[in-house]
Amino acid sequence: MNRKQKYVLITGLLIIAVALILWFTQGAEILTKTQIIIDKTTDLDRMLGVENKEYVDKFVLGFDYVGGFSAAVAVLSGILIYLFRNKQKEA
Secondary structure, eight states: OOHHHHHHHHHHHHHHHHHHHHHHHTTOBSSOEEEEEEEOOOHHHHHHTOOOEEEEEEEEOBHHHHHHHHHHHHHHHHHHHHHTSOOOOOO
8 A cells, every 4th residue: 555545544534533523422313403302391381281392493413414424435535545556567
């Protein structure tokens, strides 16, 4: 493996690692969410048996996007590693 191939491999692995760390820090959700539920039930509402939940717009990154992005980076890195190989000349 030559220097360019090692550089592409390390860069690809770092990009995938950063994407996975970002996914993990946002809650490690399987599917991407655009809204989350906030419980605004007070103690009086609980005594009366009433639930007060509200949807709030918030983007939570899911593994569906991170997995697709990681697969695309892996395929692109594989193609670049193949293209940067040393071509041996036949004698």
